[in-house]
Amino acid sequence: MSFLKLSHLNVSLGSKSVLRDVSLDIGKGEFIGLIGPNGAGKSTLLKSVLGLVPSTGEISVAGILSDRLSTKERARHIAYLPQDREIGWAISVEKLVALGRTPHLGGFAGLDENDVAIIENAIRRMDIAEFRHRSALDLSGGEQARVLIARALAQDAPLLLADEPTSGLDPAHQIGLMQSLAELASDGSAVIASLHDLGSAARWCSRLILIHEGQIAADGSPLEVLTAERLRTIYGVEAYLETTQQGLIVQPISLIAK
Amino acid sequence: MKDHFRLLLLGLSLITLLMFALSLLTGPAAVSVSDSLNALFTGQGDALVLVMREIRLPRALLGLMIGATLGLSGAVLQGYLRNPLAEPGLLGVSASASLGAVIAIYSGLSLVFPLALPLMALAGAVIAVLLVQALAGRAAGTLIIILAGVAVSSFAGAMTSLALNLSSNPFAAMEILYWMLGSLTDRSMLHVALAAPFILVGWALLFSLGRSLDALTLGPDAAASMGISVKRVQLIAILGTAASVGASTAVAGAIGFVGLIVPHILRPLVGSQPSRLLPVSALGGASMLLAADVLVRMIAPGRDLKLGVLTAIVGAPFFLWLVFRTRRALI
Numbered sequence: 001m002s003f004l005k006l007s008h009l010n011v012s013l014g015s016k017s018v019l020r021d022v023s024l025d026i027g028k029g030e031f032i033g034l035i036g037p038n039g040a041g042k043s044t045l046l047k048s049v050l051g052l053v054p055s056t057g058e059i060s061v062a063g064i065l066s067d068r069l070s071t072k073e074r075a076r077h078i079a080y081l082p083q084d085r086e087i088g089w090a091i092s093v094e095k096l097v098a099l100g101r102t103p104h105l106g107g108f109a110g111l112d113e114n115d116v117a118i119i120e121n122a123i124r125r126m127d128i129a130e131f132r133h134r135s136a137l138d139l140s141g142g143e144q145a146r147v148l149i150a151r152a153l154a155q156d157a158p159l160l161l162a163d164e165p166t167s168g169l170d171p172a173h174q175i176g177l178m179q180s181l182a183e184l185a186s187d188g189s190a191v192i193a194s195l196h197d198l199g200s201a202a203r204w205c206s207r208l209i210l211i212h213e214g215q216i217a218a219d220g221s222p223l224e225v226l227t228a229e230r231l232r233t234i235y236g237v238e239a240y241l242e243t244t245q246q247g248l249i250v251q252p253i254s255l256i257a258k
Numbered sequence: 259m260k261d262h263f264r265l266l267l268l269g270l271s272l273i274t275l276l277m278f279a280l281s282l283l284t285g286p287a288a289v290s291v292s293d294s295l296n297a298l299f300t301g302q303g304d305a306l307v308l309v310m311r312e313i314r315l316p317r318a319l320l321g322l323m324i325g326a327t328l329g330l331s332g333a334v335l336q337g338y339l340r341n342p343l344a345e346p347g348l349l350g351v352s353a354s355a356s357l358g359a360v361i362a363i364y365s366g367l368s369l370v371f372p373l374a375l376p377l378m379a380l381a382g383a384v385i386a387v388l389l390v391q392a393l394a395g396r397a398a399g400t401l402i403i404i405l406a407g408v409a410v411s412s413f414a415g416a417m418t419s420l421a422l423n424l425s426s427n428p429f430a431a432m433e434i435l436y437w438m439l440g441s442l443t444d445r446s447m448l449h450v451a452l453a454a455p456f457i458l459v460g461w462a463l464l465f466s467l468g469r470s471l472d473a474l475t476l477g478p479d480a481a482a483s484m485g486i487s488v489k490r491v492q493l494i495a496i497l498g499t500a501a502s503v504g505a506s507t508a509v510a511g512a513i514g515f516v517g518l519i520v521p522h523i524l525r526p527l528v529g530s531q532p533s534r535l536l537p538v539s540a541l542g543g544a545s546m547l548l549a550a551d552v553l554v555r556m557i558a559p560g561r562d563l564k565l566g567v568l569t570a571i572v573g574a575p576f577f578l579w580l581v582f583r584t585r586r587a588l589i
Contacts, residue, residue: 047479050479050482050483051482052479052482052483070485071482071485071486071487072485073485074485075483075484075485076485078483079483080479080480080483081480082476082477082479082480082483084477086340086476086477086480087475087476088340088474088475088476088477089340089475089525089530089531089532090529090530091475091529091530091531092529095529095531096475096476099472099473099475099476099484100484102469102472102473102484102485102486103484103485105469108468108469135530148476151476155484
């Protein structure tokens, strides 16, 4: 069943058209890799779903038109992990994760038992309990990335949008993170992550959407989307591709001489 | 953690209460504590009643309200702009309120009608805020707001200088200068009544932002994705600051550094959580300003040492230390 539906979405920033006529159907349980060269419109697509950039066309979430949702209602449906890992103050890891409950709290009310259980679950899931009392600013980049994902998980929304969640992480942390996102999807959420690492996109995602110059260039399983021809025409690279038991292996090798 | 926070609130409330009492009991008239309090509460003791109720009470009340305003608005602006160097004067409110007051003094309006001064100052603050909001636009980044505030502050400062420059009456120029130094001397209950409504409305607006400021710790996009309307937060922060700081400047002149320093000193005590910093900073600001106002009367009795001068003398070195520490953190 479709959870997020985009029909004929268009986004212009200033006089520049960034997304053109994008239509998509995304269901629960899917782990979608949003791929494409720099400037293709991946981040803008995620932001337009959140209503952070103005768009024309229709976006519906859980069968409700997005325009009809208040900011708070939308936040209960969609969690978001921005590309910049901004942490403004030296708050504790525990407090930072608890921020995820913001859209579920009314007025000046504090956290109830249910909120605490969800926060604890997120902390366990991202394996950050050992530094829960430390300041989030004192952590390494990899630790911070996990804490911020735990924050998004604590929002307990059925759809998670993550903008380049693996950037700046070492291989072990990348694998750990992609594995968590895949688990989240297999538990029934929908996950959309924009990714530059085609290898890990092919390894972990159930479906890839390739964006090129503001339009969907391909949409399907990693095997269908990542062809040598597309990597040449869209990314401008020659790549080594091999199908193995772990799925498709992709390794860009060289630039194509122009 | 929860008990620790309550204890901190309780402790700061007690300190504020103590400073308030100390402010009531400080003055050139040498009277005993019991006589003073007796006069204040029972209204018995003719001249002393006048001193307590008409001179010291409004002074202490203004110290309390203005100190809390500076601490609270400083904490809100630092949280909203996610910048530890933000302070209430940043939005151009103080400079423009000063300009309004200067126009009242310069034109002679304040001689004819004494309340013209605070009223003009308030008008100055309102105009500044409308300008900053118009310059910043609907969903501006924090940088644009800071730049707009700097532009409005500079212009108001330039116009104030022009008034001083062209003033043909040295007494008016003197009065302008003195007023701008910031003071709580010789304020009446009328000043309290004039400022209180604006200050209370400002507080209500600023206190409502706690949860939004917590979410903004992770940046505006993350906050928006958590259901916070960043546009609304901007509007409320600006209006709340304008009402409370505008009214404060209108009755007491520009008092610097309290709004910058107080949130800084107290931030580590609340685990840097912006929402918890709000009540704590309000209490801290109130006790600091009341203490400073007691000090100016004790250091130089009869010389009318200006409150704004004292806060700047203490505040500037602290600011330097802050810059130093920030630099060290960057290296």
